[in-house]
């Protein structure tokens with residue numbers, strides 16, 4: 001399995017003790033994958049046989065992909081029938097695509113930014129300051145909104161993310177259908193409509209019985225996939241129905257062959273736009289995160305990004321493409337250090353070093369958005385040309401690239417059998433908030449410190465601009 005699927009600890013109160021024995025009707029094309037049934041992982045593990053050969057068989061939701069047998073009863077997933085001597089139940093598979101979301105109009109920009117900065121995974125305040133999260137988000141979103149609005153105005157007045165993600169959802173649904181898996185595909189955005197919370201409510205209303213969560217970020221970061229999973233975890237933990245739905249979360253998928261090949265295809269194609277393709281430097285530009293995420297909070301984002309670039313280059317080398325390449329990080333916000341090197345600084349250096357042709361490759365995201373359409377295509381292009389780079393091109397985001405969509409569909413199918421119920425223990429560490437004296441002291445010192453910190457001119461200008 002390529003997808004790094006993660007499972008939360010499973011519900012301890014499911015009382016299935018049986019060991020399942022599962023088999024597949026399409027015995028010639030067996031591809032054995034590990035699977036846990038919705039029973040407690042520690043007491044009951046099931047093996048499931050998927051039929052990859054089913055790609056060529058159109059199977060509607062009422063048909064079987066595999067049949068699952070056990071001595072008394074069985075559990076299955078969509079297209080897989082649950083059998084018992086007394087009844088037959090079909091599972092309903094859901095796929096939840098997670099994404100960031102973006103403002104659809106200029107009026108949405110400030111409230112969108114508020115949602116973003118109110119996320120404790122985006123502005124990570126020490127516990128003492130956490131009660132200031134929302135007032136701070138209000139302040140920062142107000143400071144940043146004018147600069148952000150300019151950006152969104154220059155790309156047509158809003159983010160294209162919703163439309164692109166909806167199109168991707170439909171394409172994945174169709175790709176799954178073509179592989180014999182009928183499913184409902186949902187879009188859940190972290191900071192704008194349709195919010196993750198709405199998608200989850202719909203999942204519940206639709207009676208989904210098995211869910212794959214697919215974040216549309218190839219690499220994991222606390223600030224993106226991690227943040228969305230926190231929302232899910234909370235919702236699933238608090239809801240009786242949802243807490244029993246088997247869920248499989250694909251944490252990251254940058255290592256998947258289909259993704260790497262699709263990226264290499266786009267790069268190979270775009271290199272042909274240069275008069276001397278072999279001379280162009282391949283410039284990977286990833287969205288940055290503050291250094292503290294990686295160095296203090298254990299965010300695997302930088303490691304995964306570096307490995308991802310290595311793997312894409314390996315694929316290109318296997319095709320005889322040996323261009324020079326480099327990786328830099330873009331889009332920093334605020335007064336702290338972000339992952340280096342910074343895209344804008346590297347562009348200037350490369351120009352000074354005499355690099356003449358450059359192919360920009362956005363690598364942390366799979367749709368066009370403000371940071372490809374405005375930051376790369378306008379700001380960085382202009383900076384590169386001013387710095388002496390003569391030939392500039394940019395690889396498009398993967399979007400609806402068929403090989404990419406097919407690969408995501410495969411990732412879903414591979415993740416499906418390992419779904420287990422989400423159970424995360426409630427956070428009980430807020431005992432300080434129950435003590436009124438401690439709470440008052442915390443509020444007082446927190447407010448004084450915050451006032452000094454956040455109203456300094458340096459801080460204000462840092463949030464107004466990308467570059468400090």
Ligand SMILES: C=CC1=C(C)c2cc3[nH]c(cc4nc(cc5[nH]c(cc1n2)c(C)c5CCC(=O)O)C(CCC(=O)O)=C4C)c(C)c3C=C
Pocket residue numbers: 100101102103113116121122123144147148159160161217221223224287288289290333364365368369370371
């Ligand atoms: C992998 C992708 C992303 C990471 C990591 C990430 C971290 C991160 N972002 C901010 C602050 C902002 N991000 C903004 C927009 C934005 N961010 C991503 C992706 C990642 N962010 C995307 C795809 C978008 C664009 C969405 C769209 O509207 O099309 C913005 C708003 C735009 C702006 O004002 O520049 C902010 C602000 C932080 C602080 C952070 C990590 C801590």
Ligand SMILES: [Fe+2]
Pocket residue numbers: 287331
């Ligand atoms: Fe961002």
